[in-house]
Amino acid sequence: MSDKKADKPRYWLTYLLKDLAVGKTFKADVLHFTIVPWFVTELPEEQVIKTFLRAFSSQKKFAIIVGGKDVFKNKRQISISLIEPSSEVQSLHQQALVWLDEINARWAVKNPYVGAEFIPHIRRRRGRNVSEGQAINLSSLSLVRAYRRGDDSRTVAAKVIFDESR
Secondary structure: OOOOHHHOOEEEEEEEOOOOOOOOEEEOOOOEEEEEEEEEOOOOHHHHHHHHHHHHOOOEOEEEEEEEEEEEEOOOEEEEEEEOOOHHHHHHHHHHHHHHHHOOOEEOOOOOOOHHHOOOEEEOEOOEOOOOOOEEEEOEEEEEEEOOOOOOEEEEEEEEEOEOOO
16 A cells, blocks of 8 residues: 555645536636645545535635735745635634544645634636625635645545525
């Protein structure tokens, strides 16, 4: 049995602005709002999905408001559109952190920027961006899977549709 990192799935939680069904594969440039970044767990995928669905199935849909443009200065400059602070965003992020603790997940990125360091944003992409002041209804949460193969492919492993009664 291979234990190489490239053979193990890694996951992240996101709202995809383009509605993609479970099983759909996409590239990294799809506009998305990250709730928590890449993580790994030793649990089998079936259990990750089962606990994901249970943890987020009662979530109510809510709107986020796009704020101003900014730049993350890392190894390179990454253009972003900030998301206006809201209790719903913070609550969903905290709920995700609790779930990750429950499944004994660990970060698959060097600097996860979660908790107090969490900066809600949507990465800007040439020709496909959001506008300041734009309201976006967060109506689902996707659990996305990828492997460290360098092919840039991601797959929607599971998806929770948020409760519309709001």
